[in-house]
Amino acid sequence: MGSQSLMMDEGGGVGVVGTAVASGTAARPTAEERVLTALRAALPADYRVYPNVRWISKADANAPARDGETDLLLVHPEHGLLVVETKGGRIRRDGQGRWFSNEHRLEPPPFQQAETSKHALARKIASLPDWPGAPRRAGHAVAFPDVDLATLTNRAFGLGPDAPLELILDATALSSPDSTRRAVQRAYDHWVGDGRRGSPLAPRHLELIDELLAPTVELRPLLRRQIEEGEREVVELTRAQMRVLDMLRGMRRAAIVGPAGSGKTMLAAEKARRLAREGFRTLLVCFNQPLARMLTEELAQVHAPGGLDVLTFHEVCLRLGREAGTLTHEPAEKDQEWFDRTLPGALDAAIQVVGGQYHAIIVDEGQDFEKGWLESLFYLLVDPDSDVLYVFHDPSQSLYREDVVATLGLPSFPILDNCRNPKPIHDFAARFYTGEGPIAPLRETGREPEIIEAEPGRPTLEALRRVLHRLVVEEQVPPWWIAVLTGRSLAKSDVWRQRVFGDQVLWNGSYDESGRSLGLPADQALEQPSDTILFDSIRRFKGLEREVVVLVELDPADARLGQLLYVGTSRARQHAVALGPRSLITELTARLGAGLRSPSDSPLTSRTPQGD
Numbered sequence: 001m002g003s004q005s006l007m008m009d010e011g012g013g014v015g016v017v018g019t020a021v022a023s024g025t026a027a028r029p030t031a032e033e034r035v036l037t038a039l040r041a042a043l044p045a046d047y048r049v050y051p052n053v054r055w056i057s058k059a060d061a062n063a064p065a066r067d068g069e070t071d072l073l074l075v076h077p078e079h080g081l082l083v084v085e086t087k088g089g090r091i092r093r094d095g096q097g098r099w100f101s102n103e104h105r106l107e108p109p110p111f112q113q114a115e116t117s118k119h120a121l122a123r124k125i126a127s128l129p130d131w132p133g134a135p136r137r138a139g140h141a142v143a144f145p146d147v148d149l150a151t152l153t154n155r156a157f158g159l160g161p162d163a164p165l166e167l168i169l170d171a172t173a174l175s176s177p178d179s180t181r182r183a184v185q186r187a188y189d190h191w192v193g194d195g196r197r198g199s200p201l202a203p204r205h206l207e208l209i210d211e212l213l214a215p216t217v218e219l220r221p222l223l224r225r226q227i228e229e230g231e232r233e234v235v236e237l238t239r240a241q242m243r244v245l246d247m248l249r250g251m252r253r254a255a256i257v258g259p260a261g262s263g264k265t266m267l268a269a270e271k272a273r274r275l276a277r278e279g280f281r282t283l284l285v286c287f288n289q290p291l292a293r294m295l296t297e298e299l300a301q302v303h304a305p306g307g308l309d310v311l312t313f314h315e316v317c318l319r320l321g322r323e324a325g326t327l328t329h330e331p332a333e334k335d336q337e338w339f340d341r342t343l344p345g346a347l348d349a350a351i352q353v354v355g356g357q358y359h360a361i362i363v364d365e366g367q368d369f370e371k372g373w374l375e376s377l378f379y380l381l382v383d384p385d386s387d388v389l390y391v392f393h394d395p396s397q398s399l400y401r402e403d404v405v406a407t408l409g410l411p412s413f414p415i416l417d418n419c420r421n422p423k424p425i426h427d428f429a430a431r432f433y434t435g436e437g438p439i440a441p442l443r444e445t446g447r448e449p450e451i452i453e454a455e456p457g458r459p460t461l462e463a464l465r466r467v468l469h470r471l472v473v474e475e476q477v478p479p480w481w482i483a484v485l486t487g488r489s490l491a492k493s494d495v496w497r498q499r500v501f502g503d504q505v506l507w508n509g510s511y512d513e514s515g516r517s518l519g520l521p522a523d524q525a526l527e528q529p530s531d532t533i534l535f536d537s538i539r540r541f542k543g544l545e546r547e548v549v550v551l552v553e554l555d556p557a558d559a560r561l562g563q564l565l566y567v568g569t570s571r572a573r574q575h576a577v578a579l580g581p582r583s584l585i586t587e588l589t590a591r592l593g594a595g596l597r598s599p600s601d602s603p604l605t606s607r608t609p610q611g612d
Contacts, residue, residue, distance in 0.1 A: 031088025080137025422446020
């Protein structure tokens with residue numbers, strides 16, 4: 001076969017695009033850009049056009065990786081794939097089968113390049129893990145936007161047997177939308193024929209191709225990495241809270257009021273440590289056993305010449321009641337009367353026998369105490385009128401009873417900075433804060449809280465399984481960094497009854513399998529196994545914190561919902577998740593207004609920036 005060449009059209013390019021312009025103005029679009037513009041203008045909506053497609057693939061598991069590229073890929077549900085290679089300039093093929101664009105040799109030849117790309121890309125797509133079914137229809141074509149097939153010197157022979165004219169989109173074909181559509185259809189017809197080869201593309205095929213070639217991607221750090229970086233920031237911020245202690249150094253009596261995350265528990269522990277080191281016989285007292293256990297561990301190595309006791313209020317009652325003989329009978333099953341009346345009564349009677357025991361008393365989570373209980377603590381001081389008494393409290397966290405600390409007549413000092421929660425969690429929780437304000441977060445960055453729609457019962461259990469899998473496996477958060485907290489008691493919790501969620505196990509050493517408290521004092525509580533996730537009620541977890549908190553079993557009709565959300569969300573040092581029914585989302589939307597997105601706007605399942 002002799003040499004064949006294609007002449008450029010008179011305008012030097014596709015008529016709808018225009019010719020080169022004078023120096024100093026915008027450069028003429030490239031051949032690839034002109035072909036893309038023509039195709040996008042011509043093809044209807046059922047065609048998908050992917051320009052500049054690049055990929056990396058392997059022929060098999062042991063083969064080296066190879067990269068591939070093509071100028072253009074057309075995808076049509078019925079016709080399949082069409083790989084298009086574009087070559088600009090004057091096109092020529094000589095008698096030895098070599099191809100040229102102007103004087104530049106095209107290597108590999110354009111049709112061979114298009115064919116190779118077609119097979120490689122088809123294999124890449126078919127190798128996707130979720131790709132369903134047999135190979136789909138696929139073909140290839142070339143675009144020569146600067147020349148006309150009409151200029152061939154011998155059209156009967158064309159450009160050779162491996163270069164059918166039906167597969168060429170020339171300047172004439174690209175000169176109008178109608179001619180472009182016809183040229184594309186000719187190329188597809190060449191490969192599809194009677195339709196016996198390959199299969200059409202189903203909607204799922206189109207979705208996978210779109211995910212592969214035009215993905216919407218957001219790269220973000222793993223939650224574990226964000227937690228580690230956030231924890232370093234927390235350490236620096238909590239040091240600033242020490243200034244509060246310095247300010248109060250000369251005061252013997254004070255009530256310190258502040259929001260969740262303001263460092264009240266840390267400050268209470270540090271004040272107890274300092275007083276004990278200075279020789280004061282010191283009592284650090286709180287309400288919840290888990291908090292007492294944490295404080296006991298925190299202060300275990302303190303050198304305390306005068307002595308340091310870390311106890312719950314009811315442990316104080318029990319210990320002194322036994323010592324003074326005022327607690328004569330302990331039932332096996334302890335009802336609420338035992339805690340609310342019997343033990344406090346035994347303490348009051350014991351004080352009459354043993355007298356004052358301490359030179360300094362620090363009360364944490366003071367909003368949990370009845371006024372009579374706080375007044376009893378005054379008389380546990382050796383000198384009730386002048387010995388040291390500090391009460392740390394937050395009225396917004398008064399889940400058990402009304403906060404009465406303000407009625408004690410103590411000088412009050414507010415601390416309004418939140419150094420625990422990142423701003424997105426703080427902003428959510430602060431909407432339920434009812435104490436003194438305004439409060440402000442010291443950490444600006446962090447993940448938005450999530451709310452995942454899940455109805456009670458089985459849907460909640462399945463949603464929790466998925467959340468825990470994502471956190472531990474995908475986000476690489478260690479299990480012991482996570483706490484799952486329920487709005488119910490453990491005895492009424494479906495989550496506690498199941499406890500095992502895939503590979504993740506919920507644990508609480510203070511309760512039996514039925515959710516009944518074992519009544520363990522703080523110093524006898526079991527150590528949590530490192531491969532488990534802590535489960536507890538929101539009420540019992542007050543004063544504590546975890547890097548990640550997941551809230552479950554929230555009741556939209558609960559009169560304490562706002563407090564539970566405030567307390568639960570604010571336990572999270574880095575990230576908060578809540579599972580709730582549609583009615584909860586509706587309730588929160590009504591309470592918080594337009595600040596919430598709908599679940600459908602959320603990138604992960606049904607997540608919205610709401611907290612706990």
